[in-house]
Amino acid sequence: MIIKTIQHNSKEYEQMIQLRCKDLLEPIGVPPQYIRPEKEKDDFFIAALEENHMIGCCILTPKQNGVIQLRQMAVQSHLRGKNIGTAIIRFAEQTARQKGFTLLLLHARNPVIGFYQKCGYQINGNEFFEVGIGHHKMQKMLL
DSSP: OEEEEEOTTSHHHHHHHHHHIIIIIGGGTOOGGGOOGGGGTTSEEEEEEETTEEEEEEEEEEOSTTEEEEEEEEEOGGGTTSSHHHHHHHHHHHHHHHTTOOEEEEEEEGGGHHHHHHTTOEEOSOOEEETTEEEEEEEEEOO
16 A cells, blocks of 8 residues: 555546545435535645555645644545554644644544544544534644
């Protein structure tokens, strides 16, 4: 497995959109139009590839004051539980640090809160609903 950053509007970015739709959005009934590529042009894209096939991904969206948000984390459903997500998170944290960010935040769906806690993230605030599903804000200092 190779984990790397990829470019917006590249062939790999198109693979990322397909993965996000199939393994992240479709299972919860969110239409593909939820993804708006024009709004992602300033983000950082992280891809996990196996023999040039996208098996996992996430997006880092810069915020203000040294804060960056991890979004749209996805791993192919049949490959979950094989530490691919953990490897993607570690790479994302390293990338964010290298770019000068000091706090990484995310919106975790309730069923995956334990995964993010194992990666060192802490819940920050009460449950809220996004795309009709319960989420919690989580964060981690990047020291």
